[in-house]
Amino acid sequence: MKSTPLLSDLELALLGFIREEPRSGYVLRKAIADFPQISDSPGAIYPALRRLREAGLIETSGSATGRKTEVFRVTAAGRRALRSALEAAPSDREPATRQLLRLTFIDLELGPAAVAQYLQACAQVAEERAEKLRSRRAALNRGSATLAVEHEIEIEVARARWAERAAKRLKR
Numbered sequence: 208m209k210s211t212p213l214l215s216d217l218e219l220a221l222l223g224f225i226r227e228e229p230r231s232g233y234v235l236r237k238a239i240a241d242f243p244q245i246s247d248s249p250g251a252i253y254p255a256l257r258r259l260r261e262a263g264l265i266e267t268s269g270s271a272t273g274r275k276t277e278v279f280r281v282t283a284a285g286r287r288a289l290r291s292a293l294e295a296a297p298s299d300r301e302p303a304t305r306q307l308l309r310l311t312f313i314d315l316e317l318g319p320a321a322v323a324q325y326l327q328a329c330a331q332v333a334e335e336r337a338e339k340l341r342s343r344r345a346a347l348n349r350g351s352a353t354l355a356v357e358h359e360i361e362i363e364v365a366r367a368r369w370a371e372r373a374a375k376r377l378k379r
Contacts, residue, residue, distance in 0.1 A: 214292050216304055217245050217255045222281060222289050223312030225265055229280045232256060244304040264288050290316040297325070297332045299339070303366070306332075319377050326374035333367035 214222065217239070224230060224238045232253060239247040246252075256279060259265045264285035267277040281289070293313045297306055306329055313322050337360050344356040 219292055219308050220245055221255055225279045226281045226289055226315050229278045231276045231278055297329050299332050299335050323374040323377040326370045330367045330370035333363045337363035
């Protein structure tokens with residue numbers, strides 16, 4: 208088997224959904240549709256599934272209904288790859304979409320304490336992003352550009368506050 212590649216957002220989502228329960232490509236397309244930032248076109252999903260299968264992270268079997276539909280299942284290597292992707296600390300360069308995906312699937316492999324720790328790290332990252340944006344705002348002297356940066360600051364502050372509250376809830 209090849210070494211485990213870094214997972215794209217689409218591959219992480221596919222692996223997470225398949226880890227929840229074995230699914231067909233059609234059902235995976237419907238599940239991915241809940242994440243509009245990720246392409247749910249067959250032109251993206253099926254090549255990603257092929258890459259995951261070639262990497263040994265998923266396997267296929269026939270449908271339980273007897274139809275010719277392939278059902279995808281996570282392998283032991285796929286569980287390890289998913290766990291590794293979920294355990295990674297968030298960074299200020301990580302898009303919010305990636306954090307949302309990780310938060311969606313983190314409880315499949317890690318316990319509540321790890322989820323709370325991840326949320327605390329997300330709050331810290333959001334605060335760091337907000338501080339960088341505040342510095343950038345101070346250097347601007349154009350109205351609409353300043354408004355755009357202020358918008359992003361508010362989003363990061365809201366993310367940080369939400370993550371802190373969610374982590375506290377999990378610790379109770």
